[in-house]
Amino acid sequence: MKDEEKSKEQLLKELAELRWLDEDLKKLRQSEDKFRSFFQNSNDAIVIHDLKGNILDVNEKLLALFGYERPQMMDLSIPDIINIGEEDKYSSAMNVLNDEGAVIFEIDFKKKNGILFPAEVSSGILTIGSDKVVQGIVRNISERKRAEEELIKYRKHLESFVAQRTDQLEAANKELESFAYSVSHDLRAPLRAMEGFANALLEDYRDSLDATGKDYAMRVVAAAQHMDTLIQDLLAYSRLSRSALKPGAVSLDSVLGDVIHQFSTDIQKADAQIRVERPLPDVMGDHATLVQVFSNLLSNAIKFVEPGVKPRIRIWAEEMNSRVRLWVEDTGIGIAPQYHDRIFRIFERLQGVENYPGTGIGLAIVKKGLERMGGRSGVDSAPGRGSKFWVELRMKGF
Amino acid sequence: MASDNYTILLVEDDHNDVLLIKRAFQKVNIANPIVVLNDGEQAISYLAGREPYVGRALPMLVLLDLKLPRKSGHEVLEWLRQQQTLKRLPVVVLTASSESSDVNRAYDLGANSYLVKPVTFDALVEMVRTLNLYWLILNKRAEVSNE
Structure with a gap:
């Protein structure tokens, strides 16, 4: 009984x-x-193989990717499904996997039908009981590779396109330079002859020329001189457009000093009074270009006055945060507001050459020069009230 | 003796300019003889005393245009500055170009002065007057002998 009970208890326990x-x-x-x-329905193609590469299991995605039937696939090993010549890549990836427990590598696989495709494999070691197996997630990266190759192709195309355009631009620029050179040299030679020999006529034949003859010769002289100014201004303008500027800190005091020195004869002739409110600040710009800019502004201020009026010119600077505005104020004839934009365009003139000689290039040089230095220019004026021209530049250090 | 020479060598291919420069010299009453050559090769032959210029007078001043047939003014200048004592000859470039590349190159090659031909004849006369005062009268000449 006791035994029976025991065994009953035992039985219940068991x-x-x-x-x-x-x-x-x-x-x-x-x-x-x-x-x-999870394994079967995964969106990724997964293979499980042993450390020697023998395939132990694959999911449907992987079978679909490679085009094998399951039984066929289970007889293969990894070296059977990678492209010939990729064995070293595979074995070195497995070495990394052994050392670090995980690895991501790129390799070319071969489908059942022989078609190759590039893949990214992310492998990790799984421990099942005492066995270690490798789980590899295979991603077909054909699309990515194609996109990468496309990108490289586009980049190369773009590079060669840019290089070609740069060559063309450089050639055009060279041509323009030699054109400008020939303009400066060859086009002016006939002008010297016209001016020189018309002058010789006036001097050596003054007794045989009547008043009309002299007038004609004088007109030849004047026209040649005007053409020369035109060529020089055009050259200055084109040089400004094509030459590389080296912007640095420039002292406006020294620029204005140079300009006023350059104009000393004209200033005396016109009996002009020029007041520069020094010290002027230093700005970021190019000295030679700034001299050109202020030469044109100053010569306009001296030139465009009512007959008999002595030019009074005031030059001062207005500092505005990181920028400087330099004002050139005159007591001239002034400009109606509707022309304020127009006068900065090349060859635009508001006055007849008879009254105020000029080429219509001066203010275009001012505008282009300021643009090349990253600055701006403008005018504030009305007829009879004089003009206030301004140029704006970055202050030194900004 | 070199210092007995008062010849001015004008290397200029534009015949109008030659006439006008000569006229300007007359205006300023410069009596120095002027030898005119029309290209860079002639200029080098003349300075070197080669045929047909054997026995030529050494100039006291060279007025050199830059854009010349056969050899440019820059080339003439480069050649001249490599000669033994001829290299001491003062050279004043007289040209139409005011391009800074031309100006800089001329000075790099050893030009003594650089003048841009003015368009007006009056300005040319003024230029020649100053040139006479400085280079032909005031300036102290170096010894230049035939090589």
Whole structure:
């Protein structure tokens, strides 16, 4: 009886243990199912192989990717499905995997039908019981590779296109330079002859020329001189457009000093009064270009006055944060507001050459010069009230 | 003796300019003889005393245009500055170009002065007057002998 009871107790205990085992097994099955469904339904192609490369399991995605039937695939090893010549890449990736437990590498695979495709493989080591296996996630990167190659092709195309355009531009620029050179040299030679020999006529034949003859010769002289100024202004303008400026800190005091020195004869002739409110600040610009700019502004201020009026010119600077505005104010004839934009365009003139000689290039030089130095220019004026021309530049250090 | 020479060598291919420059010299009453050559090769032959210029008078001043047939003014200048004592000859460039590349190159090659031909004849006369005062009267000459 005691034995019987004991065995009954034993039986119940064993029964309970069996139930637990059954529970564990169920749980294990569930987890196995979960894993299997995850493995099978994964969007990535997954292969599980041993350390020698023998394929142990693959999911549907991988079969679809390679085009094999499951039984066929299970007989293969990794070296069978990579492209010939890629073995070294594979074995060195496996070495890294051994050392670090995970590796990502790129390799070319071969499908069942022999077609190759580039892939990125992300491998990790799984420990199942005492066995170590490798799980590899295979991603076909043909699209990415194609895009990369396309990008490289485009870049190369773009580079060669840019190089070609640069060559063309350089050639055009060279041509323009030699054109300007020939203009400065060859076009002026006939002018010297016209001016020189018309002058010789006036001097050596003054007794045989009547008043009309002298007038004609004088007109030849005047026209030649005007043409020369025109050529020089055009050259200055084109030089400004094509030459490289080296902007640096420039003292406006020294620029204005140079300009006023250059104009000393004209200033005396016109009996002009010029007041520069020194010290002027230093700006970022190019000295030679600034001399050109202020030469044109000053010569306009001296030139465009009512007959008999002595030019009074005031030059001062206005500092505005990081920028400087330099004003050139005159007591001249002034400019109606509707012409304020127009006068900065090349060859635009508001006055007849008879009253105020000029080429219509001066203010275009001012505008172009300022643009090349990253500055601006403008005017504030009305007829009879004089003009206030301004140029704006970055202050030194900004 | 070199210092007995008062010849001015004018290297200029534009015949109008030659006439006008000569006229300007007359206006300023410069009596120095002027030898005119029309290209860079002639200029080098003359300075070197080669045929047909054997026994030529050494100039006291060279007035050199830059844009010349056969050999440019720059080339003449470069050649001249490589000669033994001829290199001491003062050279005044007289040209139409005011391009800074031309100006800089001329000075790099050893020009003593650089003048841009003015368009008006009056300005040319003024230029020649100053040139006479400075280079022909005031300036102290170096010894230049035939090589």
